[in-house]
Amino acid sequence: MKRKTRRLWLVIACVAGLGTAAGLTLSAFSSNIQLFMAPSQVVDHPPAADRTIRLGGMVVAGSVKRERQGETPINLFQVTDGQAAVTVRFEGILPDLFREGQSVVAVGSLEPDTTFVASEVLAKHDETYMPKEVAEALQKSGKWNPKFGPPPDAASWNAMTGKDTAAGKN
């Protein structure tokens, strides 16, 4: 086998390998990417029911309710970004770090009745963490300007937005 032929084989094999990888990546991207959406975006542009999205925001203080269907425990809570609130329905055990007035990410899809059914709820390990989208939404609504120091205390901010979203809905 000549050096040139060997090199040709190597190039063909590399192109085949990386080409397959690229193809698989693209096809997986087109069907498996989860968009991150803030509650206001979900309200403005409801995603299709078969689309899995990540809903991020703050848990509205006092909104956590629980129900039982037979033996299955169900958690209901509202997630807000200060502009709008979306009700999330989650079957299972909420994570240890889940708190009212703190940030949360719910993975799932939006039902036709505008309830968000979550298959997974993630609470951040860091209590002071705020999802970027939430921070941006806060800034847009004029409730927080990073120039004037850290974001307002979660509890006060949350009570404030809880009221605002309730008003916005009516």
Add this chain to the structure above:
Amino acid sequence: MSPELGRFALALACVFALAQAILPMQGARRRDRRLMALAPGLALGQLIALVASFLCLVNAAVTNDFSVANILENSSVTKPLLYKITGVWGNHEGSILLWALILGICGAAVAAFGRNLPSALRARVIGVLGGVAAGFELFCLTTSDPFDRVWPAPLDGQGMNPLLQDPGLAFHPPILYTGYVGFAVPFAFAIAALMEGRVDAAWGRWVRPWAVAAWCFLTCGIALGSWWSYYVLGWGGYWFWDPVENASLIPWLSGTALMHSAIVVEKREALKIWTVLLAIGTFSFSLSGTFLVRSGILNSVHAFAQDPARGIFILALLGLVIGGSLTLFAWRAPSLTTGGLFAPVSREGSLVLNNILLCSICAVVLTGTMYPPFMSLLFGKTISVGKPFFDAATIPLAIPLFIFMGFGPMLPWKRAQLWPVLRRLWVAALATLAAFAVTVIGLSGVLPILCATMAVWIIGSSLTDISNRLALFRVSLSQSIQRAKSLPRSAFGAALAHIGVGVSVLGLAVMSQAQHKIVEVHVGQKEDLAGYEWTLTDVRTVPGPNYMAMVATIEIRHNGHLMTVMHPSKRSFNSQNQTTTEVSIHTNGLSDLYGVIGDKHGPDSNPTYVLRLHYNPLAPWMWFGALIMAMGGALSLSDRRMRVGAPRRAPAPDVVAAE
């Protein structure tokens, strides 16, 4: 006092590292033996200074010195002693110091075990390691000083995140870091070889043990981390595909490729340039993985905004190490001679295929990990890429890898015939067919069936390979034993590591069939899952050292026969208003029964409890397989020919390099 000593020792280590980076390097350039001979002493001096510095920090943690900001933020008086010590590396500053310490150990190890290296090569390797170490020690001193003081010193610290208070996580970072940092040695060898403009079989022989050792640690580190998330986080899964985990998987994949391509360099002097590039790439992935992803810079722009100095330093350091080495590669690689010829069907060919597939998987994982941060940085769109993406994109690439893993090691070097090799594998092929039939009935889903079948193929063909080499059942047993004695241990090591892959893949494939159930029950209520009857018999409150625990008692029966009693609990830590979930796992080696207790609801007279019950078939095999892989690597390392300090001297490089 001792924190200041620690800081001084760290500064001293940094000076040693700078000297180590400059003097031996100059010595190698000017062929000055005295300067080159400084390298081992400087590496040892740096290590001693780093150990002293690290001990000062451990001392501050053990003696509850809350005037040190790092201890104040991460420790408290009530924390158990073990976690006071292990908590030292449970935070950013301490983990960077640990990183530097391990790099120091690597440098000293090259100095100690590398006595048979040519002196110029050794001086350059130690010099490169010194340069990298100097960068990190400078980073530690200037932007993340673990010895910063606060005044006035409070009486008690703020305590550690209770989630981290676990033996699995206590030892996970040192092992994982040893894996990451270990790849600095092949990297240093690659840079040194580029400087010398010479890569030969001897170079391959020197690099491979370091790559194998680093790979073993990384394998164990990843497995330990995954096991921790399985039994501590209590969500029933074992791998999130989140950036932090992928940051360890990417260098593992490219490190696996490196370990295999170094064989070709050693045996056939081919793939030299590629191996050098892989060595550079693997360490670059280790570095950028830990520092970009762990520090959260790519995940959230906030981390950058909070501490710009730190972020810029990290980026500059990464740019210098990665950009510098790649520039050197682009400049010097063309001068490296290309080596031996081989046919596409040959051992070399199969190792090339292994490299292409591993690197393709690596590229897919890298793309999936980097795509979301880049999308948010460039287009302001926040997206997330999770398990469905990685499953769909990596498994189809892994399956051909598994197929070739079966017969690749049996192909002869240079030129091979496929058919005679495949014919020898008929037993393994039959076992694979049988496994396919069984899995089609027993498992659901195309990918799990294929993966489980391939796992049997890998295990079967590895066993066949070894039994062929020993001529088992063809000659007498004593002759086989004789053959086993003369067979290099690295052959057994490779087969064992491949069997480990098979065991892990089988575990992963069957684990995809896990079942779970979330229920809200009264005490005494029965639940059925996976043929087992789970009964919550009791829930009580038990005080712990720094928490209160709600402990449940769940009895599990199978066909009316009591299998086990498990006690999952939920702990509330008083210091930080935090709760953690303590999973209870009953394993019989073939499957795990996994119980989690959630919240208590309803009136105190008749409360209900949320339970999550999992049945995880073959779950222990996933980590057991990783352990076997690491054992295979260790067995290879014990091979006489691989041992770095082996009495048999490597051939003089001047002779080997005569091409």
